Every structure is written in structure tokens, then in C-alpha cells.
Amino acid sequence: MASAIDSPVRTAFAPLRSRAFRRYAVGQLPSITCSWAQVVALSAVVVALDPVALAWVVALQFVPTLVLGPWCGALADRFDRRTLLMAAEAGLGLVAAGYAVAAATDRLTLPVIGVLAAAWGIVNAVDTPARRALTPQLVPPVAAPAAAALSGTLMLLGMTLGAALGGLLVPAFGAAIAFGVNALSFLLDVVVLATLRIGKSPRTPRAPRQVRDGLAHVWRTPALRVPVIVLAAVATTTFSYQVSVPTIVQEQLGGGPGAIGAALTAFTAGSLAGTILAAARGRPSRRTTVVATAVVAAGQLLVGVRPDLAFAGLAVAGLGWSVLLITVVAQLQQARPDMLGRVMSVFAVVLLGATVVSGPLAGWLAAVAGATAPFLLGAAAAALTAGSLAGRR
Incomplete structure (x- = not known):
């Protein structure tokens, strides 16, 4: 195996040597793409009904992961992860079909959207740890970090393609078509997952305190605790x-x-470059985490100090962010x-919780100290984190 992945290019694409991972990717890319087309369609519908309601709809999709994440992680450890x-995926497809039917019959009101958004959030809270925990089963252990990076690449490609697809479908055919296409994409993904030939997942019998044991395991294990804190x-x-x-x-x-x-595209382009770099590096290390965090700090600082170079700074920050995120996942x-299911649920909860906090914090800072303040704070925090991690033995 070492000779098969002895170069950066071979390391990056080693997961594609696995038939199971190739099949998984075939199902995932259309699903991610169509899900982001649904994001565009849903945003357009909600804004047309009441722009203020969009924040509540987004919250209904995210809050279930914050509340139920650790318990859903325990489910991923109790049951076969592929199943x-x-x-x-079937549940998410049913929710997308519900959106499509409601939109086609002119019944997609805010209360209906609220119910469907909450249902989507609950099912997605199960989907995320199961998916993250399944990925290492699809490849040999030495290729697992590259598999995490390629999964991130699929996500970014799907987001980019999906935003464009939604922008074409909604004006031309209406939101109902975008929702319906997404429902069909989940059906395709379920069929592809059913064809995977992999071993059964490790299964933990139901027992008391499993969620608490998972959290304690992360905290007691430095190799897990440190990436989560970073x-x-x-x-x-x-x-x-x-x-x-x-704002800036x-x-x-x-x-x-x-x-x-264009500015957000610069960030996404940097992120895509970062996923490719992370895949080529192979097995993650503390040094990778330190360097990636320092790159995030450098990009944030460039934007904060030289707003005229914001596009370049955002590309640098995006590169560092994607390498950091993929390195944390791989670790x-x-x-x-x-x-593994419970550990990955901690990752999902921490990332989502941080995202929920960071938006209002940035808005408040920009209001009281100017548009560059959020970037300067982020640069300082990332630099301190990188320095602290570099100094650990």
C-alpha cells in the first residue's frame, strides 16, 4: 500500500482506488448539488413570503443538530452505519418531496415550511454522524485522511454546482421543480448506498450513559480533545x-x-485548493493543524489590515480553513x-454551535468597531491558537 500512495498525487486520489468509495462519490455529488439547489429555491420562496422569516427557517434546520447531535451519534454507534x-437519506428525500408537493399545489406557507424545515433538521442530525463515521469504512486505513479531504472536495463542488443549478431551475421552472429534483437525487443516493460492498459497522449494544461516555472519551483523549478545542x-x-x-x-x-x-467565490476557490492540498498531504499531524490555523490567521489579518486586498485575503483564509477542517475530521x-459515531457528532455540534455564535458576534463587532473588526479578532484568535498548539509537547 505504501508504494501505491508514495506521491502527493497518488495520496490525494488513493481513495478512488476503492470501488466502495467511488460508488459513494457517485451518489453523493448529485445529492449535494441538488440539496444546494433546494437551498436556493427555499430561500427564494421564504424571502418572497417574509424576508425576516428566513433566519428562523435556517435556525429550524440547524437547532436539531445542536440539541440531538450527541444522541444521534450514539445511534451511529449502535446500528449499522450504511443502513x-x-x-x-430516504427521510431527507421525503422532506424534499413534501416541499415539492406543497409548492406545486400552492400550499407552501410559512407554517408548512417551518414544519418541513424542522423535520429536515431532525433527519440531518442523524445523517451527519452516520456519514462521517461511514467514510473510513470505505477505504483502507492509510487512505482515510485523503478520503476525508476528497469528501470535502465533493461538498465544495456540490455547493458551487448546486447554487448555479438552483439559480437556473427556480426562475425557469419554479421552486417545485428544484425540490422535486432534490427528492430524486436522494433516491439515487439510497440506491447507490445499497450497492456498497463493505463490512458491517462496529456496533455498540444499547447501554446507559452512552452519550456521556462518548463526550468523556473525547475529553480524556488528547488526540481528540485538542482538535475539537482548536x-x-x-x-x-x-x-x-x-x-x-x-459588510466589508x-x-x-x-x-x-x-x-x-465575487468575494465569497474567492473564499470558496481558496477552500477548494485547500481540500486538494489536504488530500495530497495524506495523514494529518499536529504540524498541519498549526500551519493551517496560522494560514487562517494570515488571511484574516490581510483582509482586516488591507481591505483593498480582501479578495486575496479571503482566498488565503479559505485555503487555511479547508485544510484545518479536513485535518480535524481526519484526526x-x-x-x-x-x-466513532459519537465522536463525529461532537464535531458536528461544535462546528454548528461555533457557526451560530460567530455570525451575531461578527455583526455586533462590525456595528461597534467597523467592518474590519471581525477579521482582526479572527486573526488574533487564530494566531493565539496556532501559537499555543505549537508550544504544546
Whole structure:
């Protein structure tokens, strides 16, 4: 195996040597793409009904993961992960079909959207840890970090393609078609998952305190605890680009929607480069975490000090962010197999919780100290985190 992945290119694409991972990717890319087309369609519908309600709809989709995440992680350890993921994908497909039917019959009101958004959030809370825990089963252990990186690449490609697809489908055919296409994509993913030929997942019998044991395992294991702390510290202070980027583009650069889109594209392009770099590096290390965190700090600092170079700074920050995120995922996926579902649920809860905090924090900072303040805070926090981690033995 070492000779098969002895170069960066071979390391990056080693997971594709696995038939199971290739099949998994075939199902995932259309599903992610169509899910982001649904995001565009749902946003358009909600904004047309009541722009203020959009924040509540987003919250209904995210809050279940914050509340139920650890328990859903325990489910991923109790049941076969492929079967659980198939059930979750089928559930998300049913919710998408519900959106499609309601939109086609002119019954997609805010109360209906609220119910469907909450249902989506609950099912997604099961989907996330099951998916993250299943990925290492699809490849040999030495290729697991590259598999995490390629999964991140699929996510970014799907987001980009899905935003474009939604932008084409909704104006041309209406939101109902976008929702219906997404429902069909989940059906395809379930069929693909059913064809995977992999061993059964490690299964932990039902017992008391399993959620508490999972949290305690993460805290007692430095190889797991440190990446989680780094992620929480950096994400809480930097992952606010949906708020901070439009603010600095408007206030410092005098740009409109086109400039905001271009700035976010610069961040996404840097992130895509980062996923490829992370895949090529192979097995993660503390040094990778330190360097990635420092790169995030450098990008944030460039934007905060030189707003005229914001696009370059955002690309640098995006590169560092994706490498950091993939490195954290790869490190956590080395947890004990019988704990992996619960460990990955901690990752999901920490990332989502930090995201929920970072947006309002950036908005408040921008209001009281100017548009560059969120970027300067993020630079300081990321630099301190990198320095502290570099100094640990």
C-alpha cells in the first residue's frame, strides 16, 4: 500500500482506488448539488413570503443538530452505519418531496415550511454522524485522511454546482421543480448506498450513559480533545463569512451584490485548493493543524489590515480553513471504531454551535468597531491558537 500512495498525487486520489468509495462519490455529488439547489429555491420562496422569516427557517434546520447531535451519534454507534445513512437519506428525500408537493399545489406557507424545515433538521442530525463515521469504512486505513479531504472536495463542488443549478431551475421552472429534483437525487443516493460492498459497522449494544461516555472519551483523549478545542476557538471567531464579507465589501469597497458574490467565490476557490492540498498531504499531524490555523490567521489579518486586498485575503483564509477542517475530521476519524459515531457528532455540534455564535458576534463587532473588526479578532484568535498548539509537547 505504501508504494501505491508514495506521491502527493497518488495520496490525494488513493481513495478512488476503492470501488466502495467511488460508488459513494457517485451518489453523493448529485445529492449535494441538488440539496444546494433546494437551498436556493427555499430561500427564494421564504424571502418572497417574509424576508425576516428566513433566519428562523435556517435556525429550524440547524437547532436539531445542536440539541440531538450527541444522541444521534450514539445511534451511529449502535446500528449499522450504511443502513442508518440510507434511512436518513430516504427521510431527507421525503422532506424534499413534501416541499415539492406543497409548492406545486400552492400550499407552501410559512407554517408548512417551518414544519418541513424542522423535520429536515431532525433527519440531518442523524445523517451527519452516520456519514462521517461511514467514510473510513470505505477505504483502507492509510487512505482515510485523503478520503476525508476528497469528501470535502465533493461538498465544495456540490455547493458551487448546486447554487448555479438552483439559480437556473427556480426562475425557469419554479421552486417545485428544484425540490422535486432534490427528492430524486436522494433516491439515487439510497440506491447507490445499497450497492456498497463493505463490512458491517462496529456496533455498540444499547447501554446507559452512552452519550456521556462518548463526550468523556473525547475529553480524556488528547488526540481528540485538542482538535475539537482548536476547531471551537477558530470557528467561533472566524467562520462568520456570510455576515462579515458582505459588510466589508459594502462599507470598505463600496461594492454591491456582484462584488459580494465575487468575494465569497474567492473564499470558496481558496477552500477548494485547500481540500486538494489536504488530500495530497495524506495523514494529518499536529504540524498541519498549526500551519493551517496560522494560514487562517494570515488571511484574516490581510483582509482586516488591507481591505483593498480582501479578495486575496479571503482566498488565503479559505485555503487555511479547508485544510484545518479536513485535518480535524481526519484526526477525529482515528477514534475507536465503537466510539466513532459519537465522536463525529461532537464535531458536528461544535462546528454548528461555533457557526451560530460567530455570525451575531461578527455583526455586533462590525456595528461597534467597523467592518474590519471581525477579521482582526479572527486573526488574533487564530494566531493565539496556532501559537499555543505549537508550544504544546
